[in-house]
Amino acid sequence: MLTNRRKDAWIAAVLVAPFLAIYLLVFVWPTIQMFGISFTNAPLIGSGDWVGTENYERLASDPRFRTAAWNTAYFVILTVLPGTVVALLIALGVARLKGRLQSGILALFFLPYILPVSVVYLIWDWVLNFQFGILMHVLDLFGMDRIPIMKTREWFMPAVGVVTIWWTAGFSILLFLAGLRSIPPEIYEAAALDNAGRWTTFRRITWPLLWPVTSLVFTIQLIAQLKIFDQVYLFSQGGRPNDNMVLVYYVFQRAFQQDQGGRAAAVAVTLFVLVVVVSVLQFQLLRMAGGRK
């Protein structure tokens, strides 16, 4: 069939144009402005005076920025790898089931994912609340001391990590399942004929063939968890937000609570650069690791 290249290009441009226009207007343009604001002393609303790199220099000696950066890194460590592993294990389990049972179990694991974060917060507050939480009554039952989980530094991040994995694992499980289903059954049959054990089958067939999905899940998780905000904001409400500070929360606090748009923008730019660098690095690393096999 003959195609008209020029016409194709024209149609493509028309189809892409609405998206491109919106993308430029509500994403690229504000991003450029954010870079500009980060070099000024602007309040939340309105413009400010040029202050050079002062906002960035202050970050180096800002204890709260350090807390935020450390907590964000800690949260990423607590959730990205464990979250991926948990999702993979559950997906492997669900893949062994058949028919309605499989759909039923899958739905159960997927259910938390469709909950809005405010509902997630309420559910877990009912469980973990120091005075009235269900878990506290369980601890009482075993004669153990109650733990103010969301009110102490040591417990806060691990607890939010568990809640986040519980909340978001459903989506990763779905990706893994799709990956598992795309592995042709003939390969497994061949392996069975060759008397391969379960572990060997997993290591030699499932794992390498699933690798593209694994690295995708890993990358999605990494970017999402670097941007952690909602859970930390909700769970530290009426508590100690400054001890549980994470980077996006710090942007919010500087901008909306302290009316310092310029300093908030500097934090946001730092986070932006961090996300870009980390995700590019990580994707390259994973690709190299995958390519070696």
Next chain:
Amino acid sequence: MTISGMLKAAIVATIGFAGVARAEETVVWWDFLGGGDGVRMKKLIDDFNAAHAGQVKIDATTLEWGTPFYAKVQTSAAVGEAPDIMTYHASRIPLAVQQGVLQEITADDWTAMGLSQADFAPAIWDAVTIDGKQYAVPLDTHPIVLYYNKDLLEKAGMLDENGKPKGLDSREGFTATLQALKDSGVTFPLGSVTADGNFMFRTIYSLVGQQGGELMTDGEFLAGDNGEKLANALGVLAEWTTAGLQSTYTDYPATVALFTSGEAAMMINGVWEVPTMTDLAAQGKLFNWGAVELPVIFDKPATYADSHTFAIPANQGKEMTPERRAAVLTAISWISKNSLYWATAGHIPAYGPVTDSAEYKAMEPNATYSSLTANMIFDPKSPLAGVAGPIFDVMSTYFVPTVNGEMDPAEAVEMIREELNAL
């Protein structure tokens, strides 16, 4: 014509007809009154609307208290989408004026409302005044008080002949009362919002005031022995925690629940929880209760208070019509003059003639704790002050570990001073 187009036309037509027929001015109203006091404000608004049918109608929306409210006000005023009238904390007025969020309440406005400086207490008038100009109309003052469970205190033998808790006059006396309650089997003699540094600010600032201390002198934070006074205040609370006399790591809702369920015998909280108690008591779901001025732990009585006020946002690029402004002033004036009902929400009305009235003086529990009005202290007048503001925020960070026994008070004061002066 599309369906939405027709709908729009219909709405425009309806509003147009209504406008022609009655010339009713709709006043858009935002507040942050989400608790028991919010219910009472809605009633006041309904009464206002009924009394001004055909002339002025308040269209009210309640938003989330604190940072969400103030961030929304600031951003919407900047694009001309703010309401015509809103509630505002007096403690946040210095910041609001700096941000250019508020319109001045002019001399003509005061005349139009039939209100004047003479109707308000000097401290409250001062709180809404910046550089000799007023930026809001005070509605109330809302201090914190000590709520107590009469049944539990009586059981512990700690109720005096007037039905008030014993030991309100000294640190030793009050600690003894708490200990007696503990000995009588009460789980938490004192319910405190120990998980929330923002809230603890009110209690701790009161205790600093009881020693004559000040947060800010000549633009410097915690100068001289003010730091020591803050450490003393923190020390008392930490001591109660160590002795097991106070609920630890308790957030706001849990504190109220501990008190209303009888697990905590006393509670330090804002007067805005009065409606919670009266409503529960009316349903027969509460014990005998009372509320008194905070105990004098140090040298003299002092209680932290803030004020709810009415303010008119400075909408950028959108001039308010004279008719609309008149309607707004009518609303403020009417609610101020009818704020006796607002007192049932626990607050102390700011409008003098109301608090001077015989009806107000007979109102309970307001009458019992009204003695504190002579001892009220307000936030320092600074753009950094105010509920959910930077000072609140810095201090709260260190209050939580200290009052729960994780951190030494002196160390906390050092950190607070450093961070505040770096703001």
